[in-house]
Amino acid sequence: MAITLKIKRSSTASSVPSSLQHGELALNLADRKLYVGKSDNSVRAITTLGPRGATGATGSAAAGATGAKGSTGATGSVGPTGPPGPTGPPG
Secondary structure: OOOOOOOEEEOOOOOOOOOOOOOOEEEEOOOOEEEEEOOOOOEEEEEEOOOOOOOOOOOOOOOOOOOOOOOOOOOOOOOOOOOOOOOOOOO
16 A cells, blocks of 8 residues: 655745654755754755756657548448338237
C-alpha cells in the first residue's frame, strides 16, 4: 500500500516556517528552498533548489503532423431485398 507524504509548503517569497517538529520538512515554492525542523526546535534551510531549466523546443508541424482529412467516398449500391417475413395471427 502506498503512503502519501505531504510536505508543508508556501508560495510566499521570503516566507520561512516559524516552527517545525524535529525532522519535519517544509518547502517554499517561490524561493525554491527546503527547510527542516531541528532537534532544538529551530528551523534550518537545508538546500536551495536549482533554477528551472529552459523549456525545450517544440517540434515543427511538418515532422509527424497529421494531414488534412480526405473526402468521403461514394455511397455503395443498395443490397438485395430479403425474403418476406412470416404472416401474423388472424385478427
